[in-house]
Amino acid sequence: MQYKRPLLSLLTAVALQWQGSALAQSEFNLPDLGTSASQALSIEKEQAIGDVMMMQIRAGAGFIQDPVLDEYVSSLGNKLVANADDVRFPFKFFWLKNPDINAFAFYGGHVGVHTGLLAQSDNESQFASVLGHEIAHVTQRHIARRLQNQKDNSALTVAGMIAGILATIVAPDAGMAILSANSTQSALNNLSHSRKAEQEADRFGMKTLKNAGFDPYASSEFLSKLAEQVRYKNKPPAFLLTHPLPETRISDVRLRAEQYEKVYVPSSLNFALAKARVLARYQYEPKIAEQFFRSNLERSSSLDNRDLEYGLALSLLDQKKLKESEAILKKLRSEDPNNLFYIDAQTDLLIAKGQAKEAVTLLSSFHDLRPNNQVITLNLANAAIEAKDFELALQVLKVFALEKPEHNLAKQLLTKVYEEQNNKAAFHEAKADLLSQYGAYTKAADEIQKALNHVEDSEEIKQQRLKALLSQYRQMQKALAKL
Incomplete structure (x- = not known):
């Protein structure tokens, strides 16, 4: 289900229309955060404050x-x-x-x-x-x-x-x-x-x-x-x-x-794989992670070690031990070819091997069935960029943006596509949209000014839209400066 931001009407609020090239539009309003805490927080104001905080967290x-x-x-x-x-x-x-x-x-x-x-x-x-x-x-x-x-x-x-x-x-x-x-x-x-x-x-x-x-x-x-x-x-x-x-x-x-009955919950493979991914990618260095998963595999008495095998495959992949990683992933995917964890790792493997076109072929079949899944779509866009198929990357990212217009990684990939295409006006506009996600409105305004420098005089509608964005970013920067 798609949710839309409510239209806010708050004290000293300044409207900002988030826009990127052909991206879906939504409205965001910055509340006055200097009011006394005794003033009750409405649901709308609470959401707006949360969005301001997320800007700062994204920049961390x-x-x-x-x-x-x-x-x-x-x-x-x-x-x-x-x-x-x-x-x-x-x-x-x-x-x-x-x-x-x-x-x-x-x-x-x-x-x-x-x-x-x-x-x-x-x-x-x-x-x-x-x-x-x-x-x-x-x-x-x-x-x-x-x-x-x-x-x-x-x-x-x-x-x-x-x-x-x-x-x-x-x-x-x-x-x-x-x-x-x-x-x-x-x-x-x-x-x-x-x-x-x-x-x-x-x-x-x-x-x-x-x-x-x-x-x-x-x-x-x-x-x-x-x-x-x-x-x-x-x-x-x-x-x-x-x-x-x-x-x-x-x-x-x-x-x-004790007021509830004890519930037997079967082991979750997704939980186990997510935990293995965290350990391999964010908790340990790749070499230490490899030792960890190998040691646990040797000691394991379980009949199901897919999470440990997946973690080992990631740690090997991150060390460029591609043949060993490939052998493990081949086994895992033969048993569960539609698993998103394995598809993501297989994509990384193919790109690491210089086979980005094969990754595009693999992901395209899944994308036809699950066009708005972020794992498949963003992997496909990334693989398409690596394969120099920028039109495909642009197409899937624009469609994805209709469903998730504020997805930060999608914005980054879109910016990269325009840069590779040498579409300077679109690149600077997309970069401004990305910077606004972090509350960097002064830099966003600078990027819009750069975009205007690459718009032809005959493109009056585009010029008007960019000038409106420029004004909005500058207003938002003034509002943030008051906090």
Whole structure:
């Protein structure tokens, strides 16, 4: 289902029309973030603030653009959202490369997941229990409610809260300090309120977990695992710095789980493959990853080692050991030729072997059946670029943009296509659109000015459109400067 952004009408809002060459258009409005936190946050304003925060997160070094992992976490996350209460808007899930066990949610249905959370989850129910908990924080509007419930908040602004939340994402202990500095409430009261929010998120999150078909007991299993880490470490896991874990919380969660029947959840191959991908690509260096997967394969007594074999194939591929990787992938794909994890790896292998045209042929057949799947489409576009078939890449990216007009990696690939085609006007316009994703409106305006330099005098409509974009980017930069 395609969701469209609501039209916002907020204090000092400035409309920006996101435009790229032939890309679908949507509207985004920047709210006034300097208002006192006592002012109630509407759903529309909450979504707009979340979008502003995502601009800054995208610009961070840890932001991951991995279509395979994105497809997995979005599929799992949306399954949970479909079974949650009080959902007011669509959710967006994204990854950060960080070995810590952590996940976080903020305004407008944005849920960030550290790679370390997946790497250290024992099963999909445990992983889903954390996502369900974060979804509950959003659906119950805990951040907005915290602002509204402050008794003395004259010094607390929404902008201050955003600074604290963003810092918490990067360094949780630093973020908590910022939040404290922006609040005139005592630290004890803040913590007490936070514990109440955790209890509510535990309750709604477990209900969501059960309704989605996962094991509700996984919540207490995960919290017990975190408690064990606290016991043997001087510094608690990042998750606990923003999610308090008093002794009673584990017992409360365990007792709540007993209200449900124990659920047997079959092992998830997608979870196992996603975890192997995280370990191979984001947790270990390729050589260390190879040793890890080889060692685990030697010790394994399981009849199904596809996840370990897949992880080994990736680690070999990343070391340019192409023949060894190819042999493993050939075996895996013979058993499951439509698996997106394997198709993605096979594409990387073919491109590494200088066989981009073969990759295009492979992916085109899948694209005919699943034209809007991001793994297949973006791999096909990338393979087409490598094969110098720029018209094909342009075609599939434009169609994909109709469904997902804000997909950052698709914008990057589109920019690359125009650059390879030496279409300078389109290149600079697409680059401006990409820069706007990061809130870099001054640079975006510069790119539009460059685009105008490559438009013929006879192309009056294009000139007018670009001039309108130039004005909008400049207005947006002024609005951001006020934050």
